[in-house]
Amino acid sequence: MTVLQQLQYLRALFAFAFRNSPLLPVGLVLSVVSVFLELAAMASLMPLATIVAGGSAPREAMVVRVLRFAGIDATGDRILQFFLLLFACRILTQLISQTLTIYLSRRMLLQLTSQAFSALIFDVPVKVLEQKSIGYFIGLAGDEASRASNLIAVISQFLTTALLAALYFAAIVSYSVVIAFAVLVFLAVTFLALFESFRVSHRLGVRQVEQSHSAGSLFLDALNGLRSVRSFSAEKYVTQSYYGQMHGYVRTLATIDAVALFARLGPALILLGSVAILSAWPAARESFSLDLPFLVTMIILLMRFFPIVGQGLNLALRVVADARAGRDVTQIIGQYQATSRAGSSRSNVGAIERIEAVDVHFQHLDGKPVLQGFNARFVKGRSYALIGVSGSGKSTFLDLLLGFFSPAKGAILVNGRSSDERSQGDLRGKIILVAQDAAIFNDTMESNLCLGIEASHTEVERACGIACIHEFIQEMPDGYRTILNYRGTNLSGGQKQRIGIARAVLRHPDVLLLDESTSALDAATREQVVGNLLKEFKDRIVVFVTHDAFVMSAVDEVLDLSLIRNDSTAVVPSVA
Ligand SMILES: Nc1ncnc2c1ncn2[C@@H]1O[C@H](COP(=O)(O)OP(=O)(O)O)[C@@H](O)[C@H]1O
Numbered sequence: 001m002t003v004l005q006q007l008q009y010l011r012a013l014f015a016f017a018f019r020n021s022p023l024l025p026v027g028l029v030l031s032v033v034s035v036f037l038e039l040a041a042m043a044s045l046m047p048l049a050t051i052v053a054g055g056s057a058p059r060e061a062m063v064v065r066v067l068r069f070a071g072i073d074a075t076g077d078r079i080l081q082f083f084l085l086l087f088a089c090r091i092l093t094q095l096i097s098q099t100l101t102i103y104l105s106r107r108m109l110l111q112l113t114s115q116a117f118s119a120l121i122f123d124v125p126v127k128v129l130e131q132k133s134i135g136y137f138i139g140l141a142g143d144e145a146s147r148a149s150n151l152i153a154v155i156s157q158f159l160t161t162a163l164l165a166a167l168y169f170a171a172i173v174s175y176s177v178v179i180a181f182a183v184l185v186f187l188a189v190t191f192l193a194l195f196e197s198f199r200v201s202h203r204l205g206v207r208q209v210e211q212s213h214s215a216g217s218l219f220l221d222a223l224n225g226l227r228s229v230r231s232f233s234a235e236k237y238v239t240q241s242y243y244g245q246m247h248g249y250v251r252t253l254a255t256i257d258a259v260a261l262f263a264r265l266g267p268a269l270i271l272l273g274s275v276a277i278l279s280a281w282p283a284a285r286e287s288f289s290l291d292l293p294f295l296v297t298m299i300i301l302l303m304r305f306f307p308i309v310g311q312g313l314n315l316a317l318r319v320v321a322d323a324r325a326g327r328d329v330t331q332i333i334g335q336y337q338a339t340s341r342a343g344s345s346r347s348n349v350g351a352i353e354r355i356e357a358v359d360v361h362f363q364h365l366d367g368k369p370v371l372q373g374f375n376a377r378f379v380k381g382r383s384y385a386l387i388g389v390s391g392s393g394k395s396t397f398l399d400l401l402l403g404f405f406s407p408a409k410g411a412i413l414v415n416g417r418s419s420d421e422r423s424q425g426d427l428r429g430k431i432i433l434v435a436q437d438a439a440i441f442n443d444t445m446e447s448n449l450c451l452g453i454e455a456s457h458t459e460v461e462r463a464c465g466i467a468c469i470h471e472f473i474q475e476m477p478d479g480y481r482t483i484l485n486y487r488g489t490n491l492s493g494g495q496k497q498r499i500g501i502a503r504a505v506l507r508h509p510d511v512l513l514l515d516e517s518t519s520a521l522d523a524a525t526r527e528q529v530v531g532n533l534l535k536e537f538k539d540r541i542v543v544f545v546t547h548d549a550f551v552m553s554a555v556d557e558v559l560d561l562s563l564i565r566n567d568s569t570a571v572v573p574s575v576a
């Protein structure tokens with residue numbers, strides 16, 4: 001992909017910025033006003049060069065005319081004061097517009113990071129999420145969102161800088177066409193020399209994003225798996241890998257800065273040298289008829305012009321380096337929203353009475369086939385145990401029931417309707433999966449149980465009673481208001497599983513799927529919980545994925561995935 005194609009995301013980014021920040025145009029207009037004020041200030045300074053050289057202020061100069069219009073004599077002092085006034089206004093407007101831009105880009109950061117996170121949580125298909133590393137998503141909502149939000153400030157600065165440079169150039173043209181031409185040739189040569197730095201900058205920007213992703217993944221994996229890291233004495237492996245990755249990241253960052261620095265200061269340095277040679281070379285000065293006032297004026301103009309061009313270049317290089325970040329963020333925010341949120345609000349399936357898997361074929365991306373012509377039927381009022389050797393596709397099948405994946409062939413019918421006829425939202429809340437590991441948030445026990453739904457405390461206690469976790473919670477220091485640690489480190493595996501079960505009960509789903517979610521319980525507690533669930537869900541559908549003999553004996557039907565994965569039928573009659 002070329003640099004220009006990469007930059008197309010800028011349109012999306014600016015559309016996003018204008019939609020979310022109505023004040024952005026105000027900031028842009030103010031900065032343009034500020035640019036014109038600077039030019040007016042500089043123009044009013046020019047006649048001073050003539051006065052200093054012993055002449056009198058040229059009558060046609062703008063400042064002289066303005067002062068005369070106001071009834072003021074155009075003396076050197078007055079001209080200086082006028083210049084100072086204009087320049088003060090320039091700085092003031094610049095201050096306001098830049099404050100506004102900073103405020104807007106920080107707000108933009110909030111919007112980009114929270115909308116990127118929302119997109120990940122609400123919209124992006126599980127299939128897509130699984131193709132990337134955790135570091136990718138952390139980087140996306142962190143580093144990349146921050147760089148993309150800076151881009152708004154950088155680009156608005158770039159626009160005003162470019163305008164300022166153009167105006168200065170016009171001023172140079174008005175003083176001397178020959179010098180303007182020379183400047184143009186000089187710039188063209190410099191730009192050709194710098195063109196490579198744009199490509200380098202872009203390549204480095206992409207590399208930086210990738211390095212930040214892998215370092216982020218490593219960081220999180222190592223901390224989450226700290227017990228294993230220490231027990232395997234793998235600390236050195238982990239810390240050295242991290243150092244290596246961060247070293248690369250920092251080196252890339254430094255290179256990007258160095259490229260930008262040379263692009264900014266290089267041309268000004270070369271120009272300064274040329275002017276110095278010219279001024280020390282009387283023959284050249286005479287042949288170009290460069291008198292001292294003219295030279296002073298030109299130097300003032302050029303000394304302002306070239307840093308501005310350099311700054312513009314610098315900003316352009318940053319935009320190019322951050323192109324990848326901006327593209328990733330705007331893509332993740334916009335890409336999936338339309339499909340996933342449309343129709344997710346209203347459900348029109350009604351209570352789930354039956355679910356049928358008809359000739360379901362499925363394989364994971366670049367994996368071998370998991371399900372090949374799988375058939376099963378789950379009806380209201382019955383309970384099921386789904387068994388099969390590890391890796392036979394039990395969890396995958398549950399994901400298909402939940403609509404996280406779609407079958408490659410065949411269909412999952414809910415009340416006789418296929419996934420084409422219902423929307424994602426139809427099943428939301430009606431089919432609930434309790435996984436082996438319950439996700440625990442660093443919040444109170446009660447919030448961890450409700451996860452955002454409104455439920456009375458009595459209901460919460462009842463659900464906890466069914467999951468056999470109520471007594472344990474009551475014994476915690478603050479009962480239901482106890483704050484749970486990050487990832488639930490103050491809970492045992494079995495306690496976390498029972499919190500997961502209580503959560504599901506509280507939501508009254510039509511279909512409850514439990515994926516080995518009683519595996520960490522002792523036999524007595526497991527039998528109690530399973531018994532409670534069968535009673536609670538006797539009019540609904542409950543499916544246990546399990547290897548437990550007790551569960552198999554307690555449910556109405558046992559389905560063995562290892563037996564039925566390659567043919568059609570096969571509901572093994574319950575042992576009970
Ligand atoms: N997200 C995934 N991407 C690729 N392959 C997967 C993924 N999840 C599971 N698999 C593969 O699919 C097969 C079935 O896995 P799974 O449904 O988890 O089995 P079970 O729950 O029966 O142990 C396994 O061979 C596993 O390696």
Ligand SMILES: [Mg+2]
Pocket residue numbers: 394395396515
């Ligand atoms: Mg599994």
